[in-house]
Amino acid sequence: MKKTFGIIGAGNIGQTVARHLLKVGHRVILANNSGGDSLAEITRSLGAGAVAGTARQAAQADIVLLSLPWSQVPTLKDITDWTGKTVIDATNHFITYAPDFKVEDLGGKASSEVVASLLPGAKIVKAFNTIFYKTLAEDPHVAGGNRALFVSGNDQTSKSEVISVIASLGFAPIDLGTLSQGSKLQQAKGALATLNLIKY
Numbered sequence: 001m002k003k004t005f006g007i008i009g010a011g012n013i014g015q016t017v018a019r020h021l022l023k024v025g026h027r028v029i030l031a032n033n034s035g036g037d038s039l040a041e042i043t044r045s046l047g048a049g050a051v052a053g054t055a056r057q058a059a060q061a062d063i064v065l066l067s068l069p070w071s072q073v074p075t076l077k078d079i080t081d082w083t084g085k086t087v088i089d090a091t092n093h094f095i096t097y098a099p100d101f102k103v104e105d106l107g108g109k110a111s112s113e114v115v116a117s118l119l120p121g122a123k124i125v126k127a128f129n130t131i132f133y134k135t136l137a138e139d140p141h142v143a144g145g146n147r148a149l150f151v152s153g154n155d156q157t158s159k160s161e162v163i164s165v166i167a168s169l170g171f172a173p174i175d176l177g178t179l180s181q182g183s184k185l186q187q188a189k190g191a192l193a194t195l196n197l198i199k200y
């Protein structure tokens with residue numbers, strides 16, 4: 001079934017995932033920080049099925065994708081009642097970028113557990129965070145195999161929904177289990193971070 005995805009963060013990752021979703025007929029609402037006219041060129045280049053909106057409007061979509069900087073996630077807390085919403089967390093908890101790429105000290109928590117605590121009631125599914133956006137943008141069908149995308153989440157129904165969307169895009173979803181287990185492997189500095197694997 002075709003769905004509407006609310007994409008909060010319309011930069012490298014947000015636009016890349018939007019392109020894959022649009023290709024198979026989903027609709028996307030893109031939101032950024034600057035708002036208004038700043039999204040016109042982006043939605044035009046994405047084509048039919050892409051519209052601009054506020055973060056609040058994007059948060060009303062069937063499924064929400066978080067593709068904004070880590071430091072900005074707390075701004076989403078009160079924009080909606082997150083209860084029951086499937087939220088794909090593609091963020092990485094960097095507090096500095098090149099060349100040192102420092103991550104926030106989360107006291108042993110998974111970054112997606114922190115996101116879950118910031119969006120009470122949301123069903124957080126970690127995905128789309130491990131691969132450089134230019135690689136993610138490429139055709140997921142590679143030499144007879146499919147590019148792997150890791151998925152973790154505590155709510156089985158939401159995780160299954162995201163797994164089936166990812167498979168429909170042509171990627172090979174790999175279920176890593178819960179946020180406390182799997183997403184720690186996926187997140188920045190985790191053992192599976194940045195890996196570009198093909199499943200045959």
Ligand SMILES: NC(=O)c1ccc[n+]([C@@H]2O[C@H](COP(=O)([O-])OP(=O)(O)OC[C@H]3O[C@@H](n4cnc5c(N)ncnc54)[C@H](OP(=O)(O)O)[C@@H]3O)[C@@H](O)[C@H]2O)c1
Nearest residue numbers: 009010011012013032033034067068072091092129132133
């Ligand atoms: N780049 C990658 O290859 C990659 C791969 C995996 C995961 N990630 C993660 O994905 C996230 C986004 O990375 P990116 O490279 O796509 O960043 P980016 O290109 O800098 O884009 C960030 C987007 O977030 C928007 N934004 C900032 N604050 C916001 C707010 N408060 N509300 C709504 N939107 C807001 C920005 O809007 P404005 O342009 O208006 O400021 C921009 O559209 C980060 O957490 C990053 O760690 C990135």
